[in-house]
Amino acid sequence: MIRWIWVFLDRPAQRFDDCAKFWSTVTGTQLSPRRGPDDEFLTLLPDPALFAAASVKMQAVTGLGGVHLDFDVDDIPAAVRTALDLGAELVANHPDYAVLRSPSGQTFCLTPSGRAMSTPAPAVPAPDGTLSRLDQVCLDIGAADYEVETRFWSLLTGWTSQPGGRPEFARLRPAQPLPAQLLLQRLGENRSTSAHVDLAAQDIEATAAWHESLGATVLRRHEHWIVLSDPSDAHYCVTARDPNGV
Template sequence: MIRWIWVFLDRPAQHFDDCARFWSAVTDTRLSPPRGANDEFRTLLPDPALFAAASVKMQAVTGLGGVHIDIDVDDIPAAVRTGLDLGAQLVANHPDYAVLRSPCGQNFCFTPCGRTARTPAPAVRTPDGTLSRLDQVCLDVGPADHEIETRFWTSLTGWTCLPGERPEFARLRAGKQLPAQLLLQRLDENRPASAHVDLATNDIEATALWHEKLGATVLQRHEHWIVLSDPSGTPYCVTDRDPNDR
């Protein structure tokens, strides 16, 4: 059973500090002290007055970076066996966590769960009053792999798979409050699976403008979402979903 989801923003080391400041600002969080052998990890910490648990972490990496999720579970060896039975590959097995790769190439981790109940952070109110919340990881999958990945993630999570408003999307929704849900997007071209984050907002134009002022760049505009890149050039989206809908 999935106890908690961590959204991991993996960002190139040369842009990490700029990205950490950017994502701390857009999520209205403070940065934890750096940790790790090379100070490569930071956690985005909500205001303690909210009584909400952290759910976003950052890691400085070599290469282009990207996004992955950590899944808190009660029994990591059992979760690994389930993942392997469903077609995942074991990348690394550490004493206190395991790294796997989905059948079509998306890395993820199983991590130990905490023993206390946790509450996701509420939506962030921007300076102009707009609400937004980082609440979704979108798995970008080629057309040849979309059915395989959808079946894998549905079985692995045990979440409900719902059709999106557009045929290229499938949504996975948990039966309990978690800080992030999953969206699978069928791409137009075949390539290894990857991921980006989505923020729900009640005003995509206002949110995009605020992000631009903080260092983001608008890449594409669509009717219901805007694609931007953060200070490292890594894409993400702001979408017109309800930021208060958990």
């Protein structure tokens, strides 16, 4: 059983400080002290007065970066065996965590439970009062791999599968309150699976405008979501979903 989910924003080292400031602002969090052998890690910490657990971390990386997930579980070796039986590839097996890849290439980690078991952070008000919340990771899956990846993530998480608002989407929702759900998107091309984050927003235009003022760039507008890039050119979406929803 997945006890907690961590959203890891992997961002290029040369733009990491700008990205950390940006994501701290839009998530209403404070930056933890840097840690790791090269000071490459930090956590976005909610206001202690909210009594909410952190759920977003950042890592400075070489290359373009991206998004990966950490799943806190009670028994890492058992979870690794399950993932391998479902078609995952073991990348690294450390004493206290394991790094794996899904059948078509999305990196994730299995990590020890007990680090965070609390209420997910609430929606964040922009200066104009508009609420938004980083609450979803979208897995962008090549058309040929969609069925395999959908089965893999559904069985790995044990979460409830629901159809999306469009035929190319499906959603996996945890039964217990966790800070993020998964959206599975079937692409119109064949390539390795990757991931981006989505924010639920009361007003997607107002939220996108706020993000632009902080250094983001609007790339594409759709009826129910807007695609942007952050200060490192990593893509993410602001979507017309209830930011107070589970």
